[in-house]
Amino acid sequence: MMSWRPFLYFLLAISLSTVDGRKAPGGVWIESLQNHRPELQNLRNQIRMNLRSSYREGHLDVPLKIYLYRLKEEENFFTVVTRTGQDPDTLAS
DSSP states (O other): OOOSHHHHHHHHHHHHHHHHHTSOOOSEEOOOOOTTOHHHHHHHHHHHHHHHHHHHTSSOSSOOOOEEOOOOTTOOHHHHHHHHTOOHHHHHO
16 A cells, blocks of 8 residues: 655645745836836936946946836736837846
8 A cells, every 4th residue: 555655745845845936036126117117217227327337347337136027917028128118138138
């Protein structure tokens, strides 16, 4: 007869991994893509400063950060590209 103990350990491991996977990722949340939002203005300024410094001096002035945004129902990736005015490769990476 097969023991249930290995199966229960397996279920416990799976449930712990899913709970751990639900942790909120670290990063700055952008609540809205409207131009007057300070998070979005700050992001644009940081990208502008890093583009200048990497071209002129070969390094980044502002350390890289992860910014998070949850798409609204009517939005998609290209909406975000258009509203932020950023390069699609920059946003995708």
